[in-house]
Amino acid sequence: MLRHRRLGYTSLAAIAVASLAAAGCSSGSGSSSSSSSSPAPASSAPASSAPAASPTSTNGGLGAQSVTNYLQYVGGKAGPANTSLPPVYIGFVNQQGGPTTVGPLATAGAQMAVNYANAELGGVDGHPIKLVTCFIASAEEEGTVCAQKFLANKSVDVIEMGGVAIGVQSFYSTLAGAKPVIDGVAATPIDSVQHNVVILFGDVTHILPPFGTYARDVLHAKTAALVYPSDNAGIAEGAAAVKQGLLAAGIKVTAVGYPESQTDLTSVLEAAGAPTADVVIPYTDSAGCVNLAKSLVTLGITNPKKILSAPLCLNGQVIAGFGDFPHWTYAIASSLYGDPTDPGMPAYEAVAAKYSTPADAPDPWNIVDFGQTLTTIKVMNEVGYANLSPSAILAKAKAFTGPQALGAPSLSCGKYASAPGVCNDRIQFFTYMGGVTKGKPEWVKAAGWLQPPTG
Numbered sequence: 001m002l003r004h005r006r007l008g009y010t011s012l013a014a015i016a017v018a019s020l021a022a023a024g025c026s027s028g029s030g031s032s033s034s035s036s037s038s039p040a041p042a043s044s045a046p047a048s049s050a051p052a053a054s055p056t057s058t059n060g061g062l063g064a065q066s067v068t069n070y071l072q073y074v075g076g077k078a079g080p081a082n083t084s085l086p087p088v089y090i091g092f093v094n095q096q097g098g099p100t101t102v103g104p105l106a107t108a109g110a111q112m113a114v115n116y117a118n119a120e121l122g123g124v125d126g127h128p129i130k131l132v133t134c135f136i137a138s139a140e141e142e143g144t145v146c147a148q149k150f151l152a153n154k155s156v157d158v159i160e161m162g163g164v165a166i167g168v169q170s171f172y173s174t175l176a177g178a179k180p181v182i183d184g185v186a187a188t189p190i191d192s193v194q195h196n197v198v199i200l201f202g203d204v205t206h207i208l209p210p211f212g213t214y215a216r217d218v219l220h221a222k223t224a225a226l227v228y229p230s231d232n233a234g235i236a237e238g239a240a241a242v243k244q245g246l247l248a249a250g251i252k253v254t255a256v257g258y259p260e261s262q263t264d265l266t267s268v269l270e271a272a273g274a275p276t277a278d279v280v281i282p283y284t285d286s287a288g289c290v291n292l293a294k295s296l297v298t299l300g301i302t303n304p305k306k307i308l309s310a311p312l313c314l315n316g317q318v319i320a321g322f323g324d325f326p327h328w329t330y331a332i333a334s335s336l337y338g339d340p341t342d343p344g345m346p347a348y349e350a351v352a353a354k355y356s357t358p359a360d361a362p363d364p365w366n367i368v369d370f371g372q373t374l375t376t377i378k379v380m381n382e383v384g385y386a387n388l389s390p391s392a393i394l395a396k397a398k399a400f401t402g403p404q405a406l407g408a409p410s411l412s413c414g415k416y417a418s419a420p421g422v423c424n425d426r427i428q429f430f431t432y433m434g435g436v437t438k439g440k441p442e443w444v445k446a447a448g449w450l451q452p453p454t455g
């Protein structure tokens with residue numbers, strides 16, 4: 001169907017002063033159980049598949065396949081978009097403005113990509129891009145409102161999803177598959193079962209089980225202590241996925257949930273067997289990271305290789321409360337800001353220096369949604385302005401096999417029959433050794449891109 005015609009790279013120390021919202025969402029239940037150079041940000045390597053890196057890989061990002069030239073990646077034309085041409089509209093929904101957020105800087109990352117593309121990559125097929133936002137603050141019915149907004153706007157052919165855990169069910173129910181949704185990291189399993197969704201960096205159900213692969217193959221662990229706030233639904237679902245991966249890897253797990261309001265977590269860690277476990281997994285949001293970090297120090301559990309966490313702890317709120325990032329090992333489904341082994345990081349840092357704020361640039365959500373939006377633009381360029389339609393964009397997006405800018409080396413959308421929206425199930429691991437508050441963070445690559453354990 002033819003388209004209807006329509007009318008700075010800065011020191012990481014700067015984020016210490018930021019007060020970022022905590023990740024996660026309310027309600028839930030829990031229980032205890034056992035069982036480089038600096039290339040111009042304008043050619044990418046050929047978009048081909050690559051095998052997962054081995055646990056001993058020392059290269060971050062995508063190695064030789066890293067996207068270092070965003071102009072080539074999106075297939076654009078150097079220079080600004082032609083403002084005399086009709087705009088191209090991209091819908092964007094995020095959970096923000098309420099008491100809790102999942103990806104507080106997801107919108108900032110998407111807008112950063114749009115601003116950059118309009119200024120330097122020729123927009124989409126020469127047309128300027130406009131981001132049409134809709135935010136879910138705290139109520140399920142707000143998802144319905146956002147879906148209705150995008151359905152009513154006939155100029156929106158594609159919608160991007162930020163970090164959303166509330167209103168997801170009503171959003172997809174109302175949208176009823178009418179328009180494609182391109183997601184970065186999906187916070188709920190609801191996203192992954194939708195046939196009109198493309199999740200470029202993976203969902204919690206599929207990118208957290210590799211914790212088990214890492215614990216088994218790199219740490220050779222036999223026992224694990226997992227602690228998490230059981231009344232935070234988004235975090236509790238992630239903790240369940242982590243536990244599933246550990247059990248699949250043959251590791252005995254003691255998982256203990258606790259009320260999110262609890263600040264002294266020493267007893268919780270002891271109940272999970274953290275002092276004697278081979279690997280300790282504090283899985284929580286930003287506020288919880290501070291409390292768990294302090295309690296781990298109290299117990300004398302300080303080996304950074306033994307403590308494994310998600311990247312939710314890598315923001316200014318944690319530095320403000322703890323004085324530093326906790327010296328732990330972090331799993332991440334995207335590139336890591338400041339990773340010296342990632343050939344693709346200088347390109348991002350150069351763009352962030354011009355189009356982002358110091359506090360935004362290092363945040364994982366900013367990175368994910370920047371890369372996600374570049375891929376949306378890439379897809380739209382490949383379809384061509386005259387042929388843009390929801391069906392054409394969805395087909396092209398599902399056919400994308402990577403490498404994903406700032407993401408995994410290869411994608412396989414539809415790999416999981418029960419989760420057709422999921423395109424990635426790999427994460428990489430880094431150990432933080434300190435230095436962020438001095439502007440010289442030291443990261444040690446702990447493992448390359450690992451997938452869920454297969455036995």
